[in-house]
Amino acid sequence: MIEVRGLTKLYGSFTAVHDLSFEVGVGEVLGLVGPNGAGKTTTLRCLAGIIAPSRGTVAVAGHDIRTEAIEAKRALAFIPDEPHLFDYLSVEEHLRFIARLYGVADVDARLPALLDELELSEKRRALPGELSRGMRQKLAIACGLLHSPSVLILDEPLTGLDPAGIRRMRQTISARAAAGTAVILSSHLLNLVEELCTRLVVLRRGECVAFGTLGQIIAERPDLAGRSLEDVFLALTGTGGAS
Amino acid sequence: MNAFLYLVSRSARNRARSLVRGARSPRYLAALAVGAFYVWAFLIRPVNRGASGSFLLGQPTEMIVTLLSVLTLMGSWVFGSDATALAFTQAEVSLLFPAPLSRRALMGYKLFRSQTAMLINALIWVFVLRRGGSTLPGVLRAISVWALFSTLNLHRLGAALVRTSWREHAGAGVRRHRWSAAVFVLIGAAVVAGVIREHEALLSALGAGAFFTALGHALASPPASWGLLPFHLVVAPTFAHDAREWGRDIGPALLVLAFHAWWVLRTDAAFEDAAIDASAERARRLDAIRARRGLGASAAPRTATRTIALAAVGHPALAIVWKNILCLRRTAQLRLLVGPLAMAIIIGSAIAGGVGGVPAMVAASALVLAGLLVVFGGRLIRNDLRQDMQHLPLLKSLPIAPGDLMVAEVVSGALPMAVLQQTLLVVAFAASIGLPSLPLDGSTRLALLIASPIAVLALNGALLTIQNGTAVLFPGWIRLGPAANTGVEALGQNLLASVSNLVSLAVALVIPAVVAFGTASLAGQPRAVTLALIVIIASAILALETYGALRLLGRAFAKAEPGVSEGG
Numbered sequence: 001m002i003e004v005r006g007l008t009k010l011y012g013s014f015t016a017v018h019d020l021s022f023e024v025g026v027g028e029v030l031g032l033v034g035p036n037g038a039g040k041t042t043t044l045r046c047l048a049g050i051i052a053p054s055r056g057t058v059a060v061a062g063h064d065i066r067t068e069a070i071e072a073k074r075a076l077a078f079i080p081d082e083p084h085l086f087d088y089l090s091v092e093e094h095l096r097f098i099a100r101l102y103g104v105a106d107v108d109a110r111l112p113a114l115l116d117e118l119e120l121s122e123k124r125r126a127l128p129g130e131l132s133r134g135m136r137q138k139l140a141i142a143c144g145l146l147h148s149p150s151v152l153i154l155d156e157p158l159t160g161l162d163p164a165g166i167r168r169m170r171q172t173i174s175a176r177a178a179a180g181t182a183v184i185l186s187s188h189l190l191n192l193v194e195e196l197c198t199r200l201v202v203l204r205r206g207e208c209v210a211f212g213t214l215g216q217i218i219a220e221r222p223d224l225a226g227r228s229l230e231d232v233f234l235a236l237t238g239t240g241g242a243s
Numbered sequence: 244m245n246a247f248l249y250l251v252s253r254s255a256r257n258r259a260r261s262l263v264r265g266a267r268s269p270r271y272l273a274a275l276a277v278g279a280f281y282v283w284a285f286l287i288r289p290v291n292r293g294a295s296g297s298f299l300l301g302q303p304t305e306m307i308v309t310l311l312s313v314l315t316l317m318g319s320w321v322f323g324s325d326a327t328a329l330a331f332t333q334a335e336v337s338l339l340f341p342a343p344l345s346r347r348a349l350m351g352y353k354l355f356r357s358q359t360a361m362l363i364n365a366l367i368w369v370f371v372l373r374r375g376g377s378t379l380p381g382v383l384r385a386i387s388v389w390a391l392f393s394t395l396n397l398h399r400l401g402a403a404l405v406r407t408s409w410r411e412h413a414g415a416g417v418r419r420h421r422w423s424a425a426v427f428v429l430i431g432a433a434v435v436a437g438v439i440r441e442h443e444a445l446l447s448a449l450g451a452g453a454f455f456t457a458l459g460h461a462l463a464s465p466p467a468s469w470g471l472l473p474f475h476l477v478v479a480p481t482f483a484h485d486a487r488e489w490g491r492d493i494g495p496a497l498l499v500l501a502f503h504a505w506w507v508l509r510t511d512a513a514f515e516d517a518a519i520d521a522s523a524e525r526a527r528r529l530d531a532i533r534a535r536r537g538l539g540a541s542a543a544p545r546t547a548t549r550t551i552a553l554a555a556v557g558h559p560a561l562a563i564v565w566k567n568i569l570c571l572r573r574t575a576q577l578r579l580l581v582g583p584l585a586m587a588i589i590i591g592s593a594i595a596g597g598v599g600g601v602p603a604m605v606a607a608s609a610l611v612l613a614g615l616l617v618v619f620g621g622r623l624i625r626n627d628l629r630q631d632m633q634h635l636p637l638l639k640s641l642p643i644a645p646g647d648l649m650v651a652e653v654v655s656g657a658l659p660m661a662v663l664q665q666t667l668l669v670v671a672f673a674a675s676i677g678l679p680s681l682p683l684d685g686s687t688r689l690a691l692l693i694a695s696p697i698a699v700l701a702l703n704g705a706l707l708t709i710q711n712g713t714a715v716l717f718p719g720w721i722r723l724g725p726a727a728n729t730g731v732e733a734l735g736q737n738l739l740a741s742v743s744n745l746v747s748l749a750v751a752l753v754i755p756a757v758v759a760f761g762t763a764s765l766a767g768q769p770r771a772v773t774l775a776l777i778v779i780i781a782s783a784i785l786a787l788e789t790y791g792a793l794r795l796l797g798r799a800f801a802k803a804e805p806g807v808s809e810g811g
Contacts, residue, residue: 050639051804069801073642084637088573089566090550099555100562101641107555 001026001182002047002076002151006056009042009206016042017206019056024151024182024199029173031197032186035239038203040186041081044155047184048078061150074102077149081156083140085128091115091139092124095146102147110146117172118142119165133160141169145176152176152183158192170196190229204237247352255359277738305482306459309474312395313434319402320427347508350400354507357396365389368481383489387480390496394477397503402427404510430470437467473499548573559643560651567655571626579623587612606674613667617699620660621706621744628652628711628800632718635805646797653711653793657703664699668692690775694782701782704789709747712796713740715803755784 007020017039024030032040045051047058049065049072058065061075089097092111099107115121118138128136137160144152154173158166173196177183187193193200200217202210210217217232218224224232233239331339331353339349365388369381405424441461461467468475476495483489553565591608616623631638631652638648672692675681683691759781763773 045636045805048640050636052802070642070644073640078640080636084634086566086570086634088570093550093553093569096553096555097562097566100553100557100565101559101643103556103559105556 001028001061002184003059004047004056005058007043007046007053007058008055009039009046009051010054015206017046017053017203020201020203020208021056022199022201022208022211024184026180026182027177028199029177029183029185029197031193031200032184032203033188033190033193033200033233034203035237037205038237039206040203041155042206043203044078044153044184044186048076048153049073050078074147075149076151076153077144077147078153079141079144079155079157081159083128083136085136085139087128090125090127091120091131091142094139094143098143098146104147107146114142114146117168119168134162134165137161138165141172145172148181150181152181154183154185154187156187157185158187158189190233194229202233202236210236247355251356251359274739281738305478306462308481309471309478310458310462312474312478313430313471316395316398316402316427317431319399320406320424350404350508353400354397354504358393361389361392361396364392379483379485379489383483383486383493384481387483387489387493387496390493390500391477391481394496394500394503397500397507401503401507401510404507408510430473433466433470434462437461437464437470440464440466558647559641560647563643563648563651564655564658567626567630567652568659570630571624571655571659574626583612583615583619583623587615602674603678606671606678609667609671609674613664613671613699616660616664616667617702617706620664620703621656621710624656624660627656627707629714632714635803639803639805644797645801646794649711649715649793649797649800650790653704653707653789656707657700660703661696661699664703665696668695668699684771686769687771687774690771691778694775694778697782697786698778701785701789705748705751705785706744708789708792708796709744709751712792712799713744715796715799718803751785751788752781754788755781758784 001024003023005021007017008015009017020043022030032043034040042051046053047060047065049058049069052066058072060072063072063075065072085094086097092115095111095114096107098104099110104110112121115124118141120135120138120142123131123135128139131139137157141157144154152173157173158169161169170192173183173185177196183196185193185197194214199213200210201208202217210220212220214229214232217236218227221232221235224235227235339352344352365385368388369385438458438461441457441464444457444460462471476492477499480489480492480496483492551565551569553562587608588604590611591606592604594607594611595603628649641648669692672688675688676685681688759777762780763776766773766776768776
């Protein structure tokens with residue numbers, strides 16, 4: 001569903017992401033982890049077509065994100081950690097706006113279920129300014145899910161959600177993956193990553209230091225056998241000593 | 244207080260350092276130079292101290308300033324409109340409110356902090372009043388202006404505190420602050436009684452000059468003069484003409500200032516809740532200004548008004564136009580048009596010159612307003628890419644061709660503006676029917692009216708394309724970031740942007756004008772038809788140019804990236 005080859009992003013002489021390659025298939029959930037400044041958000045933005053890679057290619061559902069940008073973007077959804085919402089559009093208007101952009105003809109049929117799923121039904125006429133941080137995040141998620149994307153890119157999706165919202169979001173991600181969506185998830189919540197992700201990409205200073213299932217990663221580092229994911233993460237990223 | 248001193252001094256030092264760092268950028272340096280030149284030319288440059296100078300420091304101006312001070316402060320008491328008087332910054336609310344500090348210490352800090360703004364304002368006014376032809380040294384004038392502004396600021400703060408106490412403690416609050424309110428009620432009553440006493444003279448005054456003379460007389464006589472005495476004491480040193488006069492007036496002014504400081508510091512009102520609300524309101528306004536919505540659409544609406552239907556399928560660019568029209572409906576306010584409207588009426592009335600009566604004035608005013616909206620409309624209505632650039636990551640993730648996006652963004656502003664201007668042109672045409680001796684005959688006016696829709700649309704489109712293009716190609720000229728949106732450099736930046744917009748439009752009009760004149764002159768039609776043809780042909784070519792520019796800007800937009808600091 002999404003194929004990344006040799007992805008490199010440079011800002012002047014600074015290398016934010018270096019030679020990253022991976023692919024995420026139908027129904028797979030890939031976890032992107034790394035310390036602050038490792039290049040996770042830059043990677044996700046390159047995948048979503050928000051910024052152009054300096055080198056390398058990204059193909060979404062068979063479409064190159066640079067040469068066939070519109071087709072590629074139509075197949076994906078990017079949900080950032082900070083919800084970008086228009087102050088002057090209500091919850092429902094946001095969804096209708098997205099529906100028109102993505103050509104969701106049956107928006108009227110989809111709206112009630114999606115609003116219920118994200119507990120936004122009672123707020124459908126509210127403006128973002130009237131919503132809590134968590135509700136705004138849910139609206140951003142609803143905008144991402146409305147057109148049933150083939151590829152779902154989530155950057156810290158649980159930020160601002162309450163415990164019930166976090167549980168529901170986990171279920172939503174699992175359900176979408178089970179329905180065939182390829183999911184890329186960036187999060188600092190390692191228990192979430194461990195629970196949901198089928199494979200991991202561990203980034204450090206823009207470089208991939210580990211890739212594969214948790215078992216495969218540990219197999220390459222026998223000294224980490226039997227350790228928690230947190231210990232593995234700290235050891236791989238060099239951000240703390242494994243106890 | 245040591246911690247407060249540290250906070251204020253370090254903030255000032257860091258601000259200065261960031262200014263120096265910014266000066267290394269050529270763009271910033273150019274803006275700084277233009278802004279500094281502007282300030283010099285209009286504030287500092289020595290000028291001929293003529294009649295206009297004496298007016299600035301004359302008795303009528305002193306009376307107007309006194310009256311405005313009373314009215315402003317009355318507004319604070321009666322309407323509580325100045326809620327932001329209690330505002331702290333978000334960081335101050337987060338760090339100082341939970342700190343072990345008394346309310347008095349917090350209020351003392353707020354007063355201390357406000358001194359920076361007071362001093363800057365005082366310096367500006369010293370330069371402005373320097374043109375008043377007086378011999379008063381600048382330092383003395385600065386002290387006077389500082390005392391005036393500080394007293395007004397303290398009064399606003401005191402009024403806000405008392406009102407907060409009334410709100411928080413109802414009856415008990417009213418009892419606690421009864422003397423504060425009573426004094427201001429007495430002042431207000433004295434002024435109103437004085438005006439009522441002289442109402443016959445005021446009503447019979449013919450013209451603005453006579454009215455102000457009568458008003459001045461009313462305010463200078465008891466009982467109004469008694470009520471205005473504290474205000475007069477504070478205002479008087481600012482209008483002193485020499486050091487001797489200033490020495491006589493400054494003592495009482497400083498006494499009034501000291502009284503206000505004492506009053507505010509002893510008003511131990513529980514202001515925290517009101518201050519937090521005011522701080523949030525101020526933060527919202529600052530965000531709006533930083534996002535350059537301050538001049539156009541106002542800050543975020545509070546509730547959603549009636550929506551407009553949007554079909555689920557169709558060209559995605561229409562979704563962008565739909566979104567932006569909703570933005571305009573929900574955030575633009577009528578007050579945006581008050582300034583241009585007032586200006587248009589004044590200019591229109593002057594042009595009509597009493598000939599032709601109301602229809603002539605309406606026609607002239609409508610034409611002037613339409614013209615003003617062409618020139619300044621793009622600065623008033625900003626429901627386009629200049630607003631959307633703050634959502635750049637979202638826009639770039641949407642499945643819409645960048646060129647289509649650019650066209651949609653520009654149409655969003657150009658279309659509503661064109662509708663407004665066209666309405667004004669129709670009004671002007673209708674009002675001009677039957678008017679004698681106009682520069683253009685009826686058939687020519689009709690021909691131009693028929694040609695005008697394409698002209699206003701093309702002109703608005705071109706101007707908004709230039710402004711949106713600046714946002715894409717030189718985002719730094721539209722928005723330098725929070726720290727750089729104030730000061731001399733921001734002023735210079737605005738001037739440079741305005742001049743470059745007009746130059747760009749002039750360049751864009753060269754080919755349309757040449758081709759239109761050439762083609763129309765060959766046609767050999769009557770004057771009315773020829774003029775209409777020129778307008779239509781020039782507008783069509785300008786529209787084509789604009790469309791081509793938008794397609795090119797789409798390519799630039801595709802390459803635009805959010806700042807690296809915005810992501811990981």
